[in-house]
Amino acid sequence: MTPLGILLRGAGHEPAHYALVLATGAAAIGRPVTLFATNAGLALFRRDAPLLSDPREARLEASGVAGVATLWEAAVELGLRRIACEAGMRSEGIAAEALSEGIELAGVVTFLEATRDGQLLSL
Template sequence: MTAVTPGGGAPAPEDLAILLLDGGYERAHYALVLAVSGLALGRSVVLFAAGGGVQALARDWRGLRDAGQDAQMAARGVATFETLRDAVVELDCDLLACEAGLRLCGLRHEALLASVRVAGVPTFLDAARGRQVITL
């Protein structure tokens, strides 16, 4: 089964697959920056949060390590975590949370944003086929 872009075809090489492995605020924030930027440029984006990175897709994302940095970002005029997450959802990013990562973090599916699908590594690998892969 080949992953499909929102337009219905196979992914183009410029489409993105972002693998967020880390549960730290800075990497999660930048994963969202990359996703929003790709989506704004018309690229299809899949964001797979694994390990501690699943905290980024939880409704309450303050479980991220150093989440308090968000106030500093806002004070300096940088897009906040909420702003970026809202944009990713609005722009139809394919959001995947690793089932094992949820268990690792003690989170249930209900704790995630409504648009997040729980999936395993094989689903991500299938979705990433033919895309540029970025790991954070």
């Protein structure tokens, strides 16, 4: 199947949530997925999980829609490749230790290579 690369650069809950919706949906139908976060999008990969305190998270779960927490678990179970942009981390002052377990550190060339013959989405 065609690889899917998702570039998450947007700040906040909404772009991160939908990046996970797309990534887990694609992985569930057998597509190889690489989720690449940079700059403000790196909030999704942080160990302290700041997006979980957003009020939208509780509203989604209360309405029966999978939130970031549920989708994150699915992403791990589905084996999504998750890459934190090294340059983005430096520009945001984020140390590698601040990232969740299982996050790769790499640059844009690694992301582009992983999705060479696939589709790219940017949020």
